[in-house]
Amino acid sequence: MNSPRQQFGEALRDARELRPAGRWTQKQLAREVRTSASTISRLERGEGPIPSNLPPLFDQVFETDGLFKALYEKSRADDFPAHSRRRMEVELRAVKITEWSPTVVPGLLQTSAYAQQLLRNGDLRASDREIATMVGARMSRQDVLKGSSPPYLSVVVCESVLRRNVGGREVMQEQLGVLLARGALHTNVLQVLPLHAATHGLMDGSMSILTSPDGTSIVYAEGVRSATITDEVAVVRDLERAYDVLTASALSPAASADLIRDLMEAS
Structure with missing residues (x-):
């Protein structure tokens, strides 16, 4: 078929x-x-x-x-690994998306140049056409944020994400600019967890919480080569609480935007 x-x-x-x-x-x-x-x-x-x-x-x-x-x-x-497909199905109808990333800019906020650098270094054997297809698939996920009624988006990234040089100055300038623009939208909240922040409950990897119109949520947690999805109520509740603690430890949205601007000017 x-x-x-x-x-x-x-x-x-x-x-x-x-x-x-x-x-x-x-x-x-x-x-x-x-x-x-x-x-x-x-x-x-x-x-x-x-x-x-x-x-x-x-x-x-x-x-x-x-x-x-x-x-x-x-x-x-079909362009995504099997473990990502359920996440995408829920993401398309989500009314709220919560993201935490300690390593890279979350896919929903990546520029194509930033995504290309990550994907190329993540799969050195892939052809240019395969990389282009993967970049296109990742960019298409962002359509969920472009409709007339986008989901509420709450994102916390580690400060190291902003300081890590992915692809060089031009790539990072563009990426930081997109983060500023996205963070300024009234449906979005973008916060930076400073490097001096204390130990917290989400240090093991990145996490997304996707909330459907009926109020149910799933958690998508991702490692280097694997990912898991759970809708177990007790687990979701614990991870939502851990995220709330994280946002309390992070810089305010205004202070986060100031930090991004400072990094853009310094580069």
Whole structure:
């Protein structure tokens, strides 16, 4: 059976060539959705990431009632390891997302250049095309923050995350700028845990808490090569409390923004 990504390409080609009002060329379709003919060709071949703005436009011009959006969501999930897929399913409908990271900027806030550096160094055998696909998949996760009603986002990162030189000055300047911009949004809270902070209960690794509209939450905890998901009420409650303690130990959002600005000016 073809992968969701291949199904997307085949559906796009069929919709274009079998269009009831008359066949479109790739160039004509590209003009309708304001992209390039080379992008349409690539998508139909099932190569590379799918730009997040195109599936709803395809559904609109072909009147396919959400077909391309659904295939896009399936292909996006398919780009991630199996242990990440449940997290993504919950993330898409979450009303609140809580993130703690002691090592890197969380994926929802990464720039493509920052993500590329992490992924390249994390898999030295991957081809450039494979890295590009992984970067595109990671960037597509950020669509959840771009809708008309985004989830509330609370993020705490260790100060070391801001000071670690990932990819050089330009990459870090861009990444720190994005953190400032995201932290300034009224639905977001961004805090920095200073290096001098005391020992706390979340030192073992990164953690995300995803809260659904019905109020239930799951915890996604990630290590170097593994990840776990739990919805056990007692465990979730304990980890939520640990996060609350962490936010109390972290710099205020205003002081965190000041620190980021200082680091940008000093670099």
